[in-house]
Amino acid sequence: MKTVLTLILAGAALAGATAAAARDGCGPGGHRGPYGHCQPNGYHSGPGVIVAPRLVIGGFYPNRGYWNGRRYCERRERWHGGWRYR
Numbered sequence: 001m002k003t004v005l006t007l008i009l010a011g012a013a014l015a016g017a018t019a020a021a022a023r024d025g026c027g028p029g030g031h032r033g034p035y036g037h038c039q040p041n042g043y044h045s046g047p048g049v050i051v052a053p054r055l056v057i058g059g060f061y062p063n064r065g066y067w068n069g070r071r072y073c074e075r076r077e078r079w080h081g082g083w084r085y086r
Helices: 002-023
Strands: 030-032 038-040 065-067 076-079 082-085
Antiparallel strands (some): 030 038, 076 082
């Protein structure tokens, strides 16, 4: 009887430990990437998650063009005291 009870308690302890390990995520030194896969922290510039810079309206981005707030435009020109993107 003690053997059966010991096996049941050991099984419950192992089941709880594996659920906790799965819930912890990628572990120390890792984070979730854009597609849900684990990636190491600090691969490019120190520890932490790398965040892309915000797009600036009217800013020029190489190989893309000018960002007008909705889409990239090939060129811009002065128009009525502001900018017109084409």
